[in-house]
Amino acid sequence: MTKNQWIDAHCHLADERLEAQLDNVISEAEGLGIHFFMQGGVGPEDWQRQRDLAQRYPGKIGLCFGLHPYWVAAHDEDLCEIALDQLAPLLPHALGIGEMGLDFRPHIMKDSRERQIGVFEQQLELAEAVQKPMVLHLVQAHEEALRIMDIWGVPASKGIVHSFNGSWGKAQDFLKRGLYLSIGGPVVWDQNEKLHQVVKDMPLEFLLLESDSPDQPPPRFKQSLNQPASLWDVAGKIGEIRGMPASEILEISTENFKRLFHYDGN
Known part of the structure; x- marks a missing residue:
């Protein structure tokens, strides 16, 4: 992979909402130097679409x-x-395992708390067995996820906390376990001071950039489906906070992705 071929570290281009405009979405991203799109898994139907x-x-x-x-x-x-x-x-043919994790928001969880925990534990075992990095989805479940990972052990292949949007204290909990933080559209919002603090203080060797397209749009895309092109908005905001060009932030994220997921551009 040569310079100016950047990576969206997490998106859902297999989402059916994007189907009608997908050629244009990918073409626009490529016009901005974004040429590779890491997916997030949902379930068997999504795996086939991927x-x-x-x-x-x-x-x-x-x-x-x-x-x-x-x-x-x-x-x-x-x-x-x-x-x-x-x-x-399927996992030997994938770059990573996930999304996996816990979401304890009441409207999502309902009666599934113990089922979510059990499936998370089994996917931790799988991640260790196949040596694939994890893509973690953790919402309102920070303490429980840490407890489980400390019992089972963080797989040697590590992974990312997708769409991290927590405090610096929570960020440190994941960073000290060797997990990367994947930052998306929420960082662009001016009022998100806690996430601004995280990207100001975190070591850049653990930073990834994602769009989470078609969800979590930054302000410029708030009236439409999000697109990988919004990665520039994310990089621009982080660059503003760190005093660096957006292109350098994109380059750092791309190199981190390649290292973590053992991806050589082929």
């Missing part, structure tokens, strides 16, 4: 398969076990 996407856009899609807490919350234990059995043989 594989179709990789065939449609060869060399541009990073596959990532996992059982998202949303999916776990919406399916019973038997279906989760079936999906976990389907997940394991």
Whole structure:
């Protein structure tokens, strides 16, 4: 991968909401130097859409398969076990495992707390077994996630906390366990002072940039679906805070991604 071929460290281009405009979305991103798009996995239906996407856009899609807490919350234990059995043989063909983790917001969690914990623990085991970096989705579950990871151990291949949007104290909890922080659209909002503090103080060797497209748009995209092109907004805000050019922030994130996910651009 040469200079000015940057990476969106986390997005959902297989999301059906983007289907009608996907060629334009990817073309616009490439026009801005963003040429590789790491996906976030949701469940078996999404895994298939990701594989179709990789065939449609060869060399541009990073596959990532996992059982998202949303999916776990919406399916019973038997279906989760079936999906976990389907997940394991796919992982050798993926760059990472995830999204995986916990989401304890009441409207998501409902009766799924213990089921989410069980599936998270099994995916921690899988991550260790296949030596793939994790893509963690953790919402209102910081302490429980740390407790579980400290019991089971953070897999040697480490991973990212996707769309990190917490305090500096929470950031340090993940950083000291060797996990990267993936920062997206929320950092661009002027009122998000706690996240501004995080990107000001964190070591840049643990920084990744993501769009989470089509979700979590920065202000410029708030009236529409988010796009990987918004990575420039994220890089610009972090660069402003750190006193660095946006292009340098993008370059740092891309190099960090390549190191973490053992991705060589091919």
